[in-house]
Amino acid sequence: MTRVHAFSDDALADLDAVGLVEHLQAGKVSVPEVVEAAIARTEQVADALGAVAYRDFDRARREARDPRGGYFAGVPTFIKDNVFVAGMPTMDGTDAWEPRPAKKDGDFSRMYLATGLLPLGKTRLSEYGFSASCEHPRLGPVRNPWHTDHTAGASSAGSAALVAAGAVPLAHANDGGGSIRIPASVNGLVGLKPTRGRLAQDAHMRQMPVRIVADGVVTRSVRDTAAFFREAERVYRPLHMPPIGDLTRPGRKRLRIALNTSGLQRGADAEVTALTEDVARLLEELGHTVVEVDPPAPESFSEDFLLYWAFLALFLLGSGRRAHGRSWVRANHDQLTLGLARHARRNLHRLPGATNRLRRSARDAELFFEKYDVSLTPTLATPTPRIGHLDPTQDYETIMDRLLDWVAFTPLQNATGTPAISLPLATTSGGLPQGMMFGSGSGQEAVLLELAYELEQARPWARIND
Template sequence: MSILNREEDGLFYAEQLQNKVISPKELVEQSFQVIEKENPALNAVIHQRKEKALKEAEERDFSGKPFGGIPILVKGLGQSLAGEPHTSGSSLLKNSVAAQTSHFTQALINAGFIVIGQTNVPEFGFKNITEPELYGPSRNPWNTDYSPGGSSGGAAAAVTSGMVPIAGASDGGGSIRIPASFTGLVGLKPTRGRTPIGPGSGRNWQGASISFALTKSIRDTAAMMDVLQTIQPAAAFQTPLFAEGYMNHLHYAPKKTFRIAYSLESPVLSKVSEEAQQAVLKTVEWLRAQGHSVVEKTPEIDGVHLMKSYYVMNSGETTAMMENIESALQRKLTINDMELVTWVLYNAGKTISAAAYSNTLSTWDQAAEVMANFNESFDLFLTPATADSAPKVGTDWQDEAMLERMRNITEVDSTEQQQVVWDMFSESLPITPFGMQANLTGQPSISLPVHLTKDGLPLGVQFTAPKGREEWLLAIGRDMEADGQFI
């Protein structure tokens, strides 16, 4: 009989380990067996550290660690472990090895996790699917014709298929919540500044991106918040610690009646599928039955303008990253060094003015102010997590005319370059338009697995809370989970 059960969460195995029903080595061995069985079809895992992980399972002291002896996979982007590959899903970095361990990965180790490998990502995390040229596409365990999303797509496929109960993930524009919606997981993006960052960087994408995890349960999510919340003096953004503790709050805090606004409208004015709307309306009905106040109301934010500001940042940050890589390689980069989407962002960022970049951050701040005012009337904001279920692997997101514009990105002016950036995402963004706003305002936001489409694919709903109020998201999630609302 297998030790690992794809339905059980991390805390279940933590209890099994604490009671010595199983050993860390047995659990790690079982993870590798599941990877061996499932990964050929899913391509979720791009690197395994078998000998090192098994040695750690035997030799490390896990006493007093909440996740002592639990195997975990970290994301192959930004969650480095010294001496292991550090490719960011890019052929340009295929031989790169991490010189240091990220503070986030170290926090996982400090909590008792055993890092057994890395998960697949799109090149530099730039897509809402996971199909890097370097490693090939990850596939959705619910139906391998479909994508698990991105950029934490490998992580989602790994957790859903039972390779590990929890996987490291990160979210710079929905990259935890999108895969959670597509694969039926719980996906929380914490408040800006909540979890460890660095070393070497005090901000990721100007605060838009944050590391956390993909889980199977609310209690695992709460326990992960307890072990990962931090105050880092060197970090650009800091959030006060939740001293009560998230697990304690789940168990002991009195139930709160929430004021909830919901919207079925895409912030970029694109189509929202009937099934995504059904998922929200079904949730609204349940919320009202529980006594919560729920009204239909959309914040007055220009979503198209906000998303365009995101791409300005994305372009500028890509240029900065690539210039650092050029310096390290001591040569100029060419179109053959990277995927075409990356090439477009890299070149578009070269012509962005300091004023345009500053105005982008001001746009984010203005949106944050709108949401802070909105939260004076509403505790939570409910939307679809994604506008539709997962797309098929290998979907053509750009036609030949668009690809030609992308290849010619260096031949046009800055205004047209930003238009090319917008247009190259014009087919993929409408599937996942709901995630980015919380990245830019800094709010916590969670995808909850509440719906199965007629095609048998998961769809999530998304709740967004005021900054620092992850416990509200967890409370709603706990009640929905306990009442059988999760798929």
């Protein structure tokens, strides 16, 4: 097994973001020392992982001399290459046009950086975030630092790979069908997709007919995720939902937990089912009540979500020349993007019904979480595939069939808008992390974080540098 990581006894050591803040505030390390360590670590793993989309190390060094304020002041990070950051290009995981620097920060990065985080650059994603594996035919794959023959997931592949490998303690990720939770699962990280509207978002994300995308972070510890949402809430507070607040420990309430491994049309394989049931037993040992339930969505959900996903591809291809000018080349797109657009074009007559049913799923979720506090499923239905299994140069039908086999559980919360968190509670027979996913009702991130603290204490997860 080929592992790649950059943990060492430099200024970052093996600290998570909260630990690094404590060291910075105590004067044990300086911001320039921390930033230089993060740059060196990034360079150490960059070629092996293929995770970096854009380097802006000179900017990082300048900001390190006079970091902006905020709890995370001086903590190095990366931003996923599908949101706008002033002075950095946004390529959305493709090479279909010539990159141009953004003139100003988008709404998300403005909020993100107001917490004090210091960006080193941007990270790679699958083309437009459509695939759960970043394997671009010309730009190459993003590799899993736990075993570089395997995918780092997607679409937030680059962010997750760099955090898992120790280059930075946390990084931006966003999630339109599982893209925070999937890479968190396969890289042994914590990944919380928040409630729809919890964080500020760029305009093009907010304007979707169904707002399936949510922004967040991938981290190595529950306390880092909790601290990020606490600090983000101090910058941007959605008044229509309960605050998350400052969470630092497990909750006391024993929960009603709904277990499902059968999925919607496609479910978990035997190994992942057994791993999930083992986590269910752990929950029962901790005093929670676990009940096996049917999937909380109609069988039409998978096809409806796929059609909506495909419609987004059709829109992006149809508006590409207008958005990016003469440098835009349709032929530079991969087979998955092109195939999704064809699927949408052939089924446009079904789109209004599919969209309406996806919108109604929020009400279905509300009824479900009147009965249960939390849901439990595996994050992914099978162990992490090798690079090539989801190669986007294959024909569309092959890629899509393999994607649906793997990503059977995560899209539901993107439609319902409810929060869900992936925790690295299991390890496969091949020695790779396998995430477990917990969902809750709208606005109930605090329930998930308190449970995550409890599980992290009860079963500390494997570390790549152990």
